Amino acid sequence: MVEAIVLVGGRGTRLRPLTVTTPKPMLPVAGVPFVVHQLARLRDAGVGHVVLATSYRAEVFEGFLGDGSRLGLELDYVTEEVPLGTGGAMRNVTHLLRGGPDAPVVVMNGDVLSGHDVGAQLGLHAAAGADVTLYLTRVDDARAFGCVPTDAAGRVTAFLEKMPEPVSDQINAGCYVFRRAVLDAIPAGRVVSVERETFPGLLADGAVVLGHVDPAYWLDLGTPAALVVGSRDLVLGRVRSSAVPGPPGERLVLPGAQVAHDATVGGGSTVGDGAVVEAGAVVEGSVLQQDVVVRRGALVRDCVVGQGAEVGEGCVLSGVAVGDGARIGAGCELPPGARVWVDAVLGPHAVRMSSDQS
Numbered sequence: 001m002v003e004a005i006v007l008v009g010g011r012g013t014r015l016r017p018l019t020v021t022t023p024k025p026m027l028p029v030a031g032v033p034f035v036v037h038q039l040a041r042l043r044d045a046g047v048g049h050v051v052l053a054t055s056y057r058a059e060v061f062e063g064f065l066g067d068g069s070r071l072g073l074e075l076d077y078v079t080e081e082v083p084l085g086t087g088g089a090m091r092n093v094t095h096l097l098r099g100g101p102d103a104p105v106v107v108m109n110g111d112v113l114s115g116h117d118v119g120a121q122l123g124l125h126a127a128a129g130a131d132v133t134l135y136l137t138r139v140d141d142a143r144a145f146g147c148v149p150t151d152a153a154g155r156v157t158a159f160l161e162k163m164p165e166p167v168s169d170q171i172n173a174g175c176y177v178f179r180r181a182v183l184d185a186i187p188a189g190r191v192v193s194v195e196r197e198t199f200p201g202l203l204a205d206g207a208v209v210l211g212h213v214d215p216a217y218w219l220d221l222g223t224p225a226a227l228v229v230g231s232r233d234l235v236l237g238r239v240r241s242s243a244v245p246g247p248p249g250e251r252l253v254l255p256g257a258q259v260a261h262d263a264t265v266g267g268g269s270t271v272g273d274g275a276v277v278e279a280g281a282v283v284e285g286s287v288l289q290q291d292v293v294v295r296r297g298a299l300v301r302d303c304v305v306g307q308g309a310e311v312g313e314g315c316v317l318s319g320v321a322v323g324d325g326a327r328i329g330a331g332c333e334l335p336p337g338a339r340v341w342v343d344a345v346l347g348p349h350a351v352r353m354s355s356d357q358s
């Protein structure tokens with residue numbers, strides 16, 4: 001049985017206020033917490049046992065996922081009292097792995113949405129007898145990422161931090177296959193970054209570090225805008241996940257949601273359980289979490305609206321992240337990038353876009 005570790009301990013600061021109450025991997029994306037898509041993907045690739053490396057709001061994971069049997073997986077949880085970084089988190093869970101020193105262990109960052117072929121990555125790793133095989137993706141502008149160039153044989157030649165003039169368009173896409181003994185060799189009990197410490201150290205020691213370049217869909221769900229795009233692409237079927245609770249289409253309306261017959265919901269929007277979209281409202285390319293209310297005639301485009309929040313009558317919201325329980329009064333207009341804090345109350349017409357922003 002192949003094993004995996006999923007790193008889900010980050011604070012998700014770029015996703016505030018959505019992550020104030022819910023850790024990033026547990027935010028709903030196309031109808032289920034994001035980590036459920038990753039777990040389904042691992043299961044579909046033949047993984048049977050997964051250890052979740054938690055830290056921030058650790059209790060939320062086990063409360064929802066339990067022992068994993070509903071997903072056809074065996075799940076274990078380890079909680080870091082103090083976050084140990086990506087490498088430290090991996091080392092901190094190795095005592096729960098069951099395979100021998102040469103067994104492959106898949107490690108996934110808890111915020112990567114991809115359509116890449118995990119089975120092919122495992123196959124390459126096994127065939128080459130590699131120490132680590134990294135999933136790499138190509139991007140148009142690598143300046144914001146660490147570059148990972150490879151040679152003609154696919155061996156990684158360097159790990160280069162963000163640079164103004166990147167030497168390669170290949171970046172670390174956040175899913176690795178490790179030989180188990182490599183994880184065991186990471187120093188225990190302290191903060192370790194795999195990207196900055198473990199991988200460069202392996203190269204310096206002459207370890208076999210391979211790149212598996214896969215051109216499939218890839219997205220880092222680190223910001224509200226990316227979360228909206230990822231959810232939309234899953235609903236529309238641009239990237240497939242067996243965990244989406246419905247067929248691909250213009251919208252995903254969960255059982256228990258109510259959408260007025262003359263409201264318009266489309267563009268890959270999700271309407272969560274218990275949510276209400278009233279008459280004449282338009283919801284486009286957005287994520288409405290559980291129990292959200294969108295009042296009559298409001299327009300919600302490219303937004304994430306947190307649990308139990310209310311968007312008042314005639315509001316216009318575009319590219320906005322609304323925290324859980326917030327109340328946005330009638331007639332407010334909020335521009336792209338606005339973030340409404342958890343439980344905030346904006347009075348009717350309290351915020352209007354100036355004409356040059358509209």
Ligand code: GTP
Pocket residue numbers: 007008009010011012013014015024053054055080083084085086089109110111222
């Ligand atoms: P930002 O604060 O918005 O950068 O998000 P983040 O905290 O999730 O950090 P980042 O996106 O760099 O993390 C990449 C992945 O590693 C995410 O899935 C995190 O949950 C996970 N991660 C980062 N640091 C730790 C850690 O110290 N412990 C554990 N267990 N996971 C971590």
